Amino acid sequence: MPLNKYIQDGDNQDLTNERFKATFDTEHLATVYHGGEEKLKKLRHIRNEITKRGHLFDSIPSAHRTRAEKIEDVSRKLKNLMETVSDFADVTDNLDMVAIIRDVMGVDGFPLALHTLMFVPTLQNQADDEQIEEWLMEAIQGKIIGTYAQTELGHGTNLSAIETTATFDKSTDEFVIHTPTTTATKWWPGGLGTSCTHVVLVANLIIDLKNYGLHPFFVPIRDRNTYLPLSGISVGDIGSKMGVNCVDNGFLAFVNYRIPRRNMLMKHSKVSKDGSYTAPPHPKAAYTTMLYVRSELILHQSCYLAMAMAISIRYSAVRRQGEIKAGTQEVQILDYQTQQYRLFPGLARVFAYVTAAATVSAMTESCIKDLSHGNSDVLADLHALSCGLKAVVTHQASQSIDQARQACGGHGYSDASYLPSLYTSSVGACTYEGENMVMLLQLARYLMKAATKKDEGAALTPLVAYLGGKSDQISTGNDKFAKLLSHFEHIARRRVMHAYRQMIEEEQHGVERDYAFANHSVDWAKAARAHTKLFIANGFAARVQTISDDAVRDVFTTLVELYLCYELMEMAADLTADGYLSEADVQQLRVQIYESLKKIRPNAVSIVDSFDLCDRELRSVLGRRDGHVYENLYKWAQLSPLNQKNLPHVEKYLKPMTSKL
Numbered sequence: 001m002p003l004n005k006y007i008q009d010g011d012n013q014d015l016t017n018e019r020f021k022a023t024f025d026t027e028h029l030a031t032v033y034h035g036g037e038e039k040l041k042k043l044r045h046i047r048n049e050i051t052k053r054g055h056l057f058d059s060i061p062s063a064h065r066t067r068a069e070k071i072e073d074v075s076r077k078l079k080n081l082m083e084t085v086s087d088f089a090d091v092t093d094n095l096d097m098v099a100i101i102r103d104v105m106g107v108d109g110f111p112l113a114l115h116t117l118m119f120v121p122t123l124q125n126q127a128d129d130e131q132i133e134e135w136l137m138e139a140i141q142g143k144i145i146g147t148y149a150q151t152e153l154g155h156g157t158n159l160s161a162i163e164t165t166a167t168f169d170k171s172t173d174e175f176v177i178h179t180p181t182t183t184a185t186k187w188w189p190g191g192l193g194t195s196c197t198h199v200v201l202v203a204n205l206i207i208d209l210k211n212y213g214l215h216p217f218f219v220p221i222r223d224r225n226t227y228l229p230l231s232g233i234s235v236g237d238i239g240s241k242m243g244v245n246c247v248d249n250g251f252l253a254f255v256n257y258r259i260p261r262r263n264m265l266m267k268h269s270k271v272s273k274d275g276s277y278t279a280p281p282h283p284k285a286a287y288t289t290m291l292y293v294r295s296e297l298i299l300h301q302s303c304y305l306a307m308a309m310a311i312s313i314r315y316s317a318v319r320r321q322g323e324i325k326a327g328t329q330e331v332q333i334l335d336y337q338t339q340q341y342r343l344f345p346g347l348a349r350v351f352a353y354v355t356a357a358a359t360v361s362a363m364t365e366s367c368i369k370d371l372s373h374g375n376s377d378v379l380a381d382l383h384a385l386s387c388g389l390k391a392v393v394t395h396q397a398s399q400s401i402d403q404a405r406q407a408c409g410g411h412g413y414s415d416a417s418y419l420p421s422l423y424t425s426s427v428g429a430c431t432y433e434g435e436n437m438v439m440l441l442q443l444a445r446y447l448m449k450a451a452t453k454k455d456e457g458a459a460l461t462p463l464v465a466y467l468g469g470k471s472d473q474i475s476t477g478n479d480k481f482a483k484l485l486s487h488f489e490h491i492a493r494r495r496v497m498h499a500y501r502q503m504i505e506e507e508q509h510g511v512e513r514d515y516a517f518a519n520h521s522v523d524w525a526k527a528a529r530a531h532t533k534l535f536i537a538n539g540f541a542a543r544v545q546t547i548s549d550d551a552v553r554d555v556f557t558t559l560v561e562l563y564l565c566y567e568l569m570e571m572a573a574d575l576t577a578d579g580y581l582s583e584a585d586v587q588q589l590r591v592q593i594y595e596s597l598k599k600i601r602p603n604a605v606s607i608v609d610s611f612d613l614c615d616r617e618l619r620s621v622l623g624r625r626d627g628h629v630y631e632n633l634y635k636w637a638q639l640s641p642l643n644q645k646n647l648p649h650v651e652k653y654l655k656p657m658t659s660k661l
């Protein structure tokens with residue numbers, strides 16, 4: 001019995017040969033990747049149930065549809081899904097729902113994406129018990145469809161400049177919602193364009209002319225029967241975008257629109273009938289939704305990257321192009337070291353990010369529990385970390401996906417590969433949920449405080465304890481990765497303290513701290529990246545110890561080795577600066593990368609098989625399990641609507657040019 005369980009008769013022979021090379025049991029790696037036997041079993045059960053339901057599929061690939069048709073297709077599947085999903089899955093289990101949505105909807109989004117990802121979680125975390133009782137079930141059942149409306153035309157990042165107002169009118173016990181200027185128009189919320197009946201609106205709370213800052217409000221915007229905008233509301237779609245075009249991102253403006261006082265989400269802050277305001281117990285209590293969403297985002301990114309790796313690595317085993325020595329047989333492109341160097345670091349990142357997502361999700365859950373008991377000790381650490389992870393993971397995942405696309409040559413550029421959708425969906429996340437550079441600078445401010453503490457000899461929390469270490473103490477312990485991890489610590493410490501010292505020096509010359517920080521923000525952003533990479537690297541390396549299967553642990557160890565060396569080489573200049581490592585040491589790291597590529601090569605296809613992604617989910621002609629790429633690319637092209645007869649552009653413009661009649 002071959003160790004790779006994805007072999008079937010009739011498959012492309014090159015792919016089958018690859019699968020026979022596996023040194024580990026793909027079932028065992030799939031179990032590790034999916035977080036345990038039970039989870040893998042459940043995922044497969046769900047997939048089988050979806051397979052039985054034809055009304056959850058598309059008959060024509062999405063790439064051949066117009067934007068309106070795509071939105072219609074995903075909406076049909078969504079309605080069908082909502083009617084049956086509870087028969088085969090636990091709708092409150094987030095992992096189940098992520099898998100189902102990815103399978104049925106794909107990665108270009110759907111009108112209720114923000115409803116699931118932001119609207120419902122915001123109600124869960126920020127509505128009080130009575131409000132939850134009133135709205136949550138209807139929201140979960142899709143009787144209320146919502147989104148999260150925060151960004152305005154004029155301001156996204158700078159929340160303090162958000163202009164929309166919610167002014168309390170004591171006489172009627174209502175809030176009056178108003179859009180005072182064009183720039184105050186809400187812009188971007190997913191699903192707002194055509195689909196939502198409600199929004200969680202982020203607006204300035206005004207009581208007796210005093211502005212209490214931004215607060216969330218539950219606001220109906222469309223009639224649930226007619227779908228017409230309610231009086232006082234202007235709403236619509238903002239048009240097509242680089243990607244995620246199955247989401248109808250929208251605009252929204254209000255003219256003195258009234259909602260009851262009790263429509264302010266009041267779990268944390270409250271306004272009573274007489275207009276008195278109660279502040280939240282912890283000023284950042286509402287951050288928990290953000291933490292939750294960011295941990296989800298990291299998980300989504302790891303899935304997108306896993307899909308891109310499965311597509312590009314399988315295709316690279318099927319595709320033959322060129323010869324290593326002239327006159328010999330054309331080689332599988334996966335045999336080129338350059339191809340491996342392009343793809344395998346991305347493969348290692350998949351496992352690194354899955355591990356980081358699981359860790360940060362557990363930390364978030366425990367932080368939310370602590371907060372409910374009034375303990376907010378870890379919130380600052382976790383919030384800062386989540387900013388860094390969001391920025392580093394979305395950026396690197398999208399970079400690796402684009403590398404995967406380029407590594408597939410011309411066919412990678414075709415929508416038939418699904419790589420363009422994966423890239424545009426992944427790269428969008430560099431902007432939403434906190435623009436990446438701004439996220440890094442938020443983490444940098446936390447690191448600045450930590451560096452100050454270190455300077456003052458004060459105690460450091462565990463996540464920044466490395467700042468107190470010394471760079472001349474390269475670990476010589478037995479742990480395989482200890483030395484590499486001490487290099488990560490060195491880089492993070494060096495970058496943080498370098499940015500800090502530059503800033504302090506300016507301060508000593510009379511520059512105010514805010515300006516001194518801003519003048520060194522590039523260095524601070526680099527410090528934030530290094531801090532985040534250290535966290536990911538530590539978690540990934542530690543994960544190896546938890547794997548009991550020897551063969552899987554060997555594969556995992558090689559992936560960790562590649563990950564650590566590759567990320568270190570991306571920051572190589574920091575390693576040789578100040579004589580920390582010699583050129584020869586750095587060359588050794590480079591050699592270790594090439595060795596890891598060689599070790600991964602025979603297992604590459606089996607590793608991506610172990611992601612256990614089915615063809616329906618992958619939506620990629622290049623990434624098909626059976627490897628029959630060429631005949632199916634031909635079939636895919638036949639479905640193009642441009643292959644119809646008598647196209648208007650030909651009839652109206654081209655024929656008159658070419659016709660001799």
Ligand SMILES: Cc1cc2nc3c(=O)[nH]c(=O)nc-3n(C[C@H](O)[C@H](O)[C@H](O)COP(=O)(O)OP(=O)(O)OC[C@H]3O[C@@H](n4cnc5c(N)ncnc54)[C@H](O)[C@@H]3O)c2cc1C
Pocket residue numbers: 114147148149150151152154155156157158187188189190244249428431432433434435436437438441
């Ligand atoms: C696909 C997609 C979906 C979205 N969905 C939603 C949604 O559902 N709901 C919603 O409310 N919003 C949504 N948004 C909006 C998104 O949250 C904002 O675009 C994002 O917060 C960035 O804000 P901005 O567009 O105003 O960019 P800006 O803040 O104007 O950023 C522009 C540039 O300025 C830089 N910059 C800004 N401030 C600073 C600073 N302090 N220091 C240094 N550099 C700075 C940034 O780094 C960036 O390079 C979505 C956006 C996209 C692309």
